[in-house]
Amino acid sequence: MAITEKKISAETALYLYKNLLLPRRIEERMLMLLRQNKISKWFSGIGQEAVGVGVALSSEPEDYILPMHRNLGVFTARNVPLYPLFCQLFGKADGFTQGRDRSFHFGIPEHKIIGMISHLAAMMPVADGLALAMKLREEKAVAFSFCGDGATSEGDFHEALNLAAVWKLPVVFIIENNGYGLSTPTSEQYACEHLSDRAKGYGMHGFHIDGNNIFEVMKTVGQARELALKGEPVLIEAKTFRMRGHEEASGTHYVPDNLFEDWAEKDPIHRFELYIESEGLFTQAELEEVTKEIDQSFKQDLEKALDADDPVFEESKELARVYTPTSKEIPAHKDGVTYEHRFVDAIQASLRQAFEEDSSFLIMGQDIAEYGGVFKITEGFLDQFGKERIRNTPIIESGALGAALGLSLEGFKPVVEMQFADFISCGFNQIVNNIAKSQYRWSPSLNITIRAPHGGGVGAGPFHSQSVEGWFMQVPGLKVVVPGTVEDAMNLLYGSLYDPNPVLFFEHKKLYRSLRAKIPDKANFEPLGKAKVRREGTDATIITYGMGVQWALETAGAFESKGRSIEILDLRTLLPLDKEAIKATVQKTGRVLLLQEPSLTLGPLSEISAIISEECFEWLDAPVMRCASLDMPIPHDKGLEAGFMADRKLSEKIERLIRY
Structure with a gap:
C-alpha cells in the first residue's frame, strides 16, 4: 500500500528515509540483544516510527516533546547523542539517569524532551505547564505530548485536555492508537468511533490521521502547531499498529494473524520505500546501501555502551540526589515593630511578600482568583498580581499538580492550593510518583509549593477534616511542613516558597481565625527541617x-x-x-x-x-x-x-x- 504526496527532492526523500530507518535498525538490534540477555526489557515501536519521527521533524527546536515507550524516533530525530542514550537503555552509569531508572523514563531539557513515567497519561498535564510557561513568556513554542489509546481512559488525559482548552495553551496532544492497551483491544476501551472525536467536547481541534504515512503526519503536525500557537490546542489521533508485544515478554498471541498481515502492508518504512521507487528517486540497491550506512552509524556507540561501566552504589551520592540543598541567601527583615496577626493573616502576608519579590511565583487552584479562595487567603491577589499569576483552575487536582511540574521545569515557582487537604488524594499520583521522584531520577530541582488546609475541630465532617500529612512522610523527595504558631505560619511558608524542593504545606483550618499573635509584618526565611x-x-x-x-x-x-x-x-x-x-x-x-x-x-x-x-x-x-x-x-x-x-x-x- 503505497503513499502518495507531491513530489519531493531526492535529498528530502533521503533525509526522511534515514530518519525513519535509524530507529528501526536500532530496535532490531535491541531485539537481538534482548534474546542474548544483554538487556532486560524492551518496548518495541516497530511499525510506529512515522508518528514519533514525523512529530520530531515537523516541530521546531524550541518546542517541547513528551514522548512515550515507542518513540525512539523522537530521540534520534532530535539528534540525542547515541552513546548516553544506549547507556540509558542498558541501565549503565553513563546513561541519562545513571541507572536510577530505565528505558525512556528520563528527560533531556537541552533537547526539549521530557520523558515519561510508568503511570499512563501522567505527563499530559506536565505538557500543559510547559505550554503555559512558554505562553507567559510570549515564546513561539509548542508542547507536543504523546499518549497511547489505553491512556485516553485515564483521568489525567481528560484533565489535561480540559485545562489546555480552558487556558488556550499552545499544546498538541498526540494519541498513538495502535489498537491495543497491552492486550485489551480498543473495542473494549472506548465506544466512540474515533478518539479524536473527544476533542470537540473539550472545545479543541481534532484530527484523525494515518499514523503510518509520514507525509500525513508531518502535514497535520505542522497545521496543529500553527493552531496551537494561536491558543487553539489540538488533539491528533494517529492510527497505527504495534507489530510486537506491549513489551517483548508479553508476546502477541492475543492479536489475530490477519491484522499483522494487513498492517505489514501499511508499514511506514515499506510504504516510503515504495514511494521512493515509484518516483524513481532511488533504486532498491541504493536503499540497501543506505541501510548499511545507518547500521554503521550507531555500531561504535552501541558497542561502547555495551562495555560501559555499570552503576556503583554509593549511599551518600544517592541520598544527595533526593533533595537540592537550600542555598538561597535571603536577608532577614529587621523590623522591630510587631503587629497582631491571625494565623490566616500570616499565611496571606507571607504569600504576598514572596509574590511581590519574585515574578516567577504564580498560584493555581479552585476559586482562588476573584473569590479569593474558600478561606480568603488570596483575596485581593487578583487585583494586585493579575490573572496570569493568580489562576483559577477547573475542579482538578492532578491536572493542576502536573502543570506545576511543567512550570517548575521552566524556572517558575508554582504554588498549588488544594481547596481542602482531603482532596489531595485526587492528585496523589502526581505528587508521589511524578513530582517527588523526578529530581532523583533526572530532573533539575523543582520549586513547587502545595498548600493544603487540613484538620478538624470545625464540624466539617469526614471529607473536609482529615489530617493527611502522614501519607507523604514515607516519600523521599518531598518536604512536609505543618506550622503550629502564627509566626511559623508566616516564616515557614516563606521558607517553603523559596525552598528548591517540592513542599507540602499544611494549614490548620481551625487555627486560621482563632489563633492570634504579635509578630513582625515581614516574613523571614527559615530553612525547613528544624524543630x-x-x-x-x-x-x-x-x-x-x-x-x-x-x-x-x-x-x-x-x-x-x-x-x-x-x-x-x-x-x-x-x-x-x-x-x-x-x-x-x-x-x-x-x-x-x-x-x-x-x-x-x-x-x-x-x-x-x-x-x-x-x-x-x-x-x-x-x-x-x-x-x-x-x-x-x-x-x-x-x-x-x-x-x-x-x-x-x-x-x-x-x-x-x-x-x-
Whole structure:
C-alpha cells in the first residue's frame, strides 16, 4: 500500500528515509540483544516510527516533546547523542539517569524532551505547564505530548485536555492508537468511533490521521502547531499498529494473524520505500546501501555502551540526589515593630511578600482568583498580581499538580492550593510518583509549593477534616511542613516558597481565625527541617506539631500549677525530621508523650516512636506513650467530633506518663 504526496527532492526523500530507518535498525538490534540477555526489557515501536519521527521533524527546536515507550524516533530525530542514550537503555552509569531508572523514563531539557513515567497519561498535564510557561513568556513554542489509546481512559488525559482548552495553551496532544492497551483491544476501551472525536467536547481541534504515512503526519503536525500557537490546542489521533508485544515478554498471541498481515502492508518504512521507487528517486540497491550506512552509524556507540561501566552504589551520592540543598541567601527583615496577626493573616502576608519579590511565583487552584479562595487567603491577589499569576483552575487536582511540574521545569515557582487537604488524594499520583521522584531520577530541582488546609475541630465532617500529612512522610523527595504558631505560619511558608524542593504545606483550618499573635509584618526565611522547643521542661516531653502545639501549651500550663514541668518540642517539619532535637529532648526529660491529631494507627508520630526506641532507649525512664485521635473517620457532629479528637485524652495521658 503505497503513499502518495507531491513530489519531493531526492535529498528530502533521503533525509526522511534515514530518519525513519535509524530507529528501526536500532530496535532490531535491541531485539537481538534482548534474546542474548544483554538487556532486560524492551518496548518495541516497530511499525510506529512515522508518528514519533514525523512529530520530531515537523516541530521546531524550541518546542517541547513528551514522548512515550515507542518513540525512539523522537530521540534520534532530535539528534540525542547515541552513546548516553544506549547507556540509558542498558541501565549503565553513563546513561541519562545513571541507572536510577530505565528505558525512556528520563528527560533531556537541552533537547526539549521530557520523558515519561510508568503511570499512563501522567505527563499530559506536565505538557500543559510547559505550554503555559512558554505562553507567559510570549515564546513561539509548542508542547507536543504523546499518549497511547489505553491512556485516553485515564483521568489525567481528560484533565489535561480540559485545562489546555480552558487556558488556550499552545499544546498538541498526540494519541498513538495502535489498537491495543497491552492486550485489551480498543473495542473494549472506548465506544466512540474515533478518539479524536473527544476533542470537540473539550472545545479543541481534532484530527484523525494515518499514523503510518509520514507525509500525513508531518502535514497535520505542522497545521496543529500553527493552531496551537494561536491558543487553539489540538488533539491528533494517529492510527497505527504495534507489530510486537506491549513489551517483548508479553508476546502477541492475543492479536489475530490477519491484522499483522494487513498492517505489514501499511508499514511506514515499506510504504516510503515504495514511494521512493515509484518516483524513481532511488533504486532498491541504493536503499540497501543506505541501510548499511545507518547500521554503521550507531555500531561504535552501541558497542561502547555495551562495555560501559555499570552503576556503583554509593549511599551518600544517592541520598544527595533526593533533595537540592537550600542555598538561597535571603536577608532577614529587621523590623522591630510587631503587629497582631491571625494565623490566616500570616499565611496571606507571607504569600504576598514572596509574590511581590519574585515574578516567577504564580498560584493555581479552585476559586482562588476573584473569590479569593474558600478561606480568603488570596483575596485581593487578583487585583494586585493579575490573572496570569493568580489562576483559577477547573475542579482538578492532578491536572493542576502536573502543570506545576511543567512550570517548575521552566524556572517558575508554582504554588498549588488544594481547596481542602482531603482532596489531595485526587492528585496523589502526581505528587508521589511524578513530582517527588523526578529530581532523583533526572530532573533539575523543582520549586513547587502545595498548600493544603487540613484538620478538624470545625464540624466539617469526614471529607473536609482529615489530617493527611502522614501519607507523604514515607516519600523521599518531598518536604512536609505543618506550622503550629502564627509566626511559623508566616516564616515557614516563606521558607517553603523559596525552598528548591517540592513542599507540602499544611494549614490548620481551625487555627486560621482563632489563633492570634504579635509578630513582625515581614516574613523571614527559615530553612525547613528544624524543630523548636516551645516550652522548656524537666519532667516529661510532649513531641507534637500543628494543632497539637496549641493543645500541648494549654495542657502544660495547667500541669505547671501542679508543680509539673512539661517540655514541648514542636517538630514543625515532618519530612525531613529533626532527629537531633528529638534525641536532645528525650535525653533531657526521659519521658515522652507523642501527640498528634491524626488517628493512632500508623500516624505520623509512630515513626518518632520507632526512632526513640531504636536510638534513645537508654535515656528513657518510661515507655514512649502516644495520644492520638481514634481509629475511625472524623464525624460531623461537634459532640461526636470532640469525642474523636486526641486532645480529649491528653491530660490523662500525661498523668499516666509522669506516674509511671
